[in-house]
Amino acid sequence: MAAVGIHVPVMTREIIAIYGRRADSEAVFIDATLGAGGHALAVLERFPRASLIGFDQDERARELAAERLSAHSSRVRIVPENFRGIARLAEDADWRGADGILFDLGVSNMQLTAPERGFSFNDDGPLDMRMNQSEGTVTAETLLATKSVLELAGIFRDYGEERHAYRIAKAIVAARDMGDAPTTTGGLTALIRRTLPAPVQRKMGAHPARRVFQALRIAVNSELEALDEGLDGALAVTAHMGVIAVISYHSLEDRIVKRRFLKWSEEGFGRAAAKRPLVPADEETVCNRSSRSAKLRAFIKGDTTIRRKKY
Numbered sequence: 001m002a003a004v005g006i007h008v009p010v011m012t013r014e015i016i017a018i019y020g021r022r023a024d025s026e027a028v029f030i031d032a033t034l035g036a037g038g039h040a041l042a043v044l045e046r047f048p049r050a051s052l053i054g055f056d057q058d059e060r061a062r063e064l065a066a067e068r069l070s071a072h073s074s075r076v077r078i079v080p081e082n083f084r085g086i087a088r089l090a091e092d093a094d095w096r097g098a099d100g101i102l103f104d105l106g107v108s109n110m111q112l113t114a115p116e117r118g119f120s121f122n123d124d125g126p127l128d129m130r131m132n133q134s135e136g137t138v139t140a141e142t143l144l145a146t147k148s149v150l151e152l153a154g155i156f157r158d159y160g161e162e163r164h165a166y167r168i169a170k171a172i173v174a175a176r177d178m179g180d181a182p183t184t185t186g187g188l189t190a191l192i193r194r195t196l197p198a199p200v201q202r203k204m205g206a207h208p209a210r211r212v213f214q215a216l217r218i219a220v221n222s223e224l225e226a227l228d229e230g231l232d233g234a235l236a237v238t239a240h241m242g243v244i245a246v247i248s249y250h251s252l253e254d255r256i257v258k259r260r261f262l263k264w265s266e267e268g269f270g271r272a273a274a275k276r277p278l279v280p281a282d283e284e285t286v287c288n289r290s291s292r293s294a295k296l297r298a299f300i301k302g303d304t305t306i307r308r309k310k311y
Ligand SMILES: C[S@@+](CC[C@H](N)C(=O)[O-])C[C@H]1O[C@@H](n2cnc3c(N)ncnc32)[C@H](O)[C@@H]1O
Pocket: 007, 008, 009, 010, 032, 033, 034, 035, 036, 037, 038, 039, 040, 055, 056, 057, 058, 061, 081, 082, 083, 084, 104, 105, 106, 107, 108, 109, 131, 226, 227
């Protein structure tokens, strides 16, 4: 197994600052995407009497987070579920609402750099891409083996904004019809490289397989549907003046968050903390390249005062 990279949490200082304004001493925080527990640890250290409920659908992530947060275990509850079900927290008769909820979307570095998880076009591994590897979940390999050209093209276009979606989908189904469907990340990358003419690849700027990999990952994990449901659930379990913070890494996610916050404020549920998203400081993008595309938006429930320009 290749070395698995440690996940460095993104915009932690900003998250603590956003929580800081509202956290009473016994605040309840939800980390909807626990990952390696980096944000969670920072929150528990900064608010020593607060408790934290952490969701992650990835078993390995939960194990790592539990280990990392062990010094605070009496204040931590780890929920082995998709954050789609976050609203169920309110079914507990004692539930009094969360003071802060964080969604740090996408995959962690541990997932991305483990070739056997199949998330990366830089390594060779099985075409898996599932965050939740439990029985009954569908891999990227299965999607490529079962979807029609039009369905695959739709996935690549809608979730990857891939301009050459149809051409790539057609090549995949043609390979499949010859009994040569890609079953590994290396196989899929090679097929994309064979399919797109060199000048087209040069024009793409980034790696030619990047958008297809993003699209497959989103489809395999139903990421946009989960975000949709998770956000509504989050609003339901947030206390008055509690904050919902979302760090997104591509425009599809950010668009959903931006529109949802706008809709909520129009409906009188509160207000977005700022009109524009916060982005990481230059020092952070230099030290942590994964933070470069990050956008942070926050919504304050129940606050209908005039929107401030800054957090
Ligand atoms: C970017 S990482 C979070 C890293 C974390 N903030 C930290 O500081 O280590 C995203 C994590 O969220 C998990 N995840 C993504 N979507 C999820 C969902 N719908 N439900 C539960 N967990 C999810 C992934 O498995 C991954 O571990």
